[in-house]
Amino acid sequence: MASKEVEYATVQVAQGTLRGQKVTKNGNNFYSFQGIPYAKPPIGPLRFKPPQPAEPWQGSRDALKEGPSSAQIDFILKTPFLGEEDCLFLNVYSSKLPEGSKTTKIPVMVFFHGGAFVGGSGNTEMYGPAYLVPEVVLVTVNYRLGALGFLSLVDASVPGNNGLKDQAAALRWIKQNIASFGGDPNNVTIFGESAGGASVNYHVLSPMSKGLFHKGIAQSGSVLNPWALCTPEQARERAQRLGKTLGCDTTDQKELLKFLQTVSAKDIVEASPKMMTEEDKKTFTLAFFLPVPEIKGGSDEEVFLPDYPINLLKEGKFNHVPYMTGITNAEGIVFMSDVLANPDTVKVLDENFYYLLPAEFRKKGKEIVPEIKKHYFGGENLSQSNLPKLVNFFTHTWFLNGIQETINYLVSKSSKPVYYYLFEFVGELNFYKKFLKAESLPGASHIDDLGYLFRMDVMDIDVQPQSPTYNMVRKMVKLWSNFARTGNPTPNLDSDVNVAWPAYTQSNGKYFRINSDLRADENLLINDVKFWNKIQREK
Helix, strand or coil: CCCCCCCEEEEEECCEEEEEEEEEECCEEEEEEEEEECECCCCHHHCCCCCCECCCCCCEEECCCCCCCECEECCCCCCCEECECCCCEEEEEECCCCCCCCCCCEEEEEEECCCCCCCCCCCCCCCECCCCCCCCEEEEECCCCHHHHHCCCCCCCCCCCHHHHHHHHHHHHHHHHHHHHCEEEEEEEEEEECHHHHHHHHHHHCHHHCCCCCEEEEECCCCCCCCCCCCHHHHHHHHHHHHHHCCCCCCCHHHHHHHHHHCCHHHHHHHHHHCCCHHHHHCCCCCCCCCCCCCCCCCHHHCCCCCCHHHHHHCCCCCCCCEEEEEECEHHHHHCHHHHHCCCHHHHHHHCHHHHCCHHHHCCCHHHHHHHHHHHHCCCCCCHHHHHHHHHHHHHHHHHHHHHHHHHHHHHHCCCCEEEEEECCCCCCCHHHHHCCCCCCCCCECCHHHHHCCECCCCCCCCCCCCHHHHHHHHHHHHHHHHHHHCCCCCCCCCCCCCCCCCCCCCCCEEEEECCCCEEEECCCHHHHHHHHHHHHCC
16 A cells, blocks of 8 residues: 655744644644754753753754653653653644635644653643644653753752743744744743753743743643652752762762762663662652752842742732642542552551651641541551552542642632633543552542643543543533633533633632533532641641
């Protein structure tokens, strides 16, 4: 069978000419431009430095295949070392390119992937464009991960947050160039899930990102989640621990930096799991190198995170934009892989329950454990029969609490709307639940909402028209793209989305339940939220 001839398309960006291709997927035709460099390669002397603008090229550059992801060990997909240090690439997908002098103004959605700031990429393995691209110009971004992206020496030489600065550099590139792909540079929505959702929240707080985007969607992630931030003290200790693990045991920052500049990216990535202490293993420490408040180095322009997130939120020092956020109803399934693989693990977790608490609660001492166990398990010990209750515990402590607190600050300090949701649907595309073989546990896992926004190559499922799964894809795409276009997920109703989604306020507590039937509800998990607020207030 003769292969179909490739139809190429060229666009002009500030750095030169790009050659992409026309693609047909799921009955949609669109243009694909992949592996576009948005910054200089962060290698050699640029390792641990903020991203520099991309350099121009001569002639036409092919944008026909994805760029490498950041060097990493992906714990979500459980892969060995992969990727490269030279990873600052993005992909652009558009259904309509400008013709001649005519411009098209399609809303732009920019996606930041999750993976605990240590794993993942924007590539089509997980984030294919076929569902979203009829509605928006979609951009997916690779950024530096792990120590390469988030090492901080807590001084002007390496203040930290380079992975988030990479994302901001991608947003600058998009502002400058997206009109060439038919996108509207004045209507850019950033969205992300998990660490990508926290990233969106960080851009809302960052002076560096001001004016580079107009709306934000943070799925299953917030700056106040316990996995999304480290303190300057932790950052410094972890940098020294990394040096020690690699054979340079020093507290001299200059010496440490010089040494870390010489080590291979692979060695740096593979050293991180070796840094684990027994306590780290017990406490579900997924990543050591995380966003961190920056000690002021140069000008204001260079600081991404000028203070602790909680202070910026309390003081209203953030970019006031429409915001959409929420959780899946069983986020905590993400922590269940060991329990599902080995039933004996439950006993170990029960004996070490204190270590399952985020650090802010562990500080209160082991005496809070009985009260928490009573709330979740009615005083019973953990067992195979009450695993769904353990899932709830993880969902609330690692996701719900921080997101709920964040939106309360946003609505109290900003007049822009906040839309809050609970994703409950279980169907063919609940990727992570399937991956973990967790079908015995009720609800939608962490990551499970993404299968209804992105066509994932890793699942490669062609959804049957009119099936419940197909209908959910249509609902999700419509809600998300409506918000990107207008700042409101339900500006008008139709057969896919037949219920209005009211904005959240502290007095109305409104949220939207995303399932086969959509419905507005109020006071999401209010008893659990109140319980944790009470625990937080105690001593």
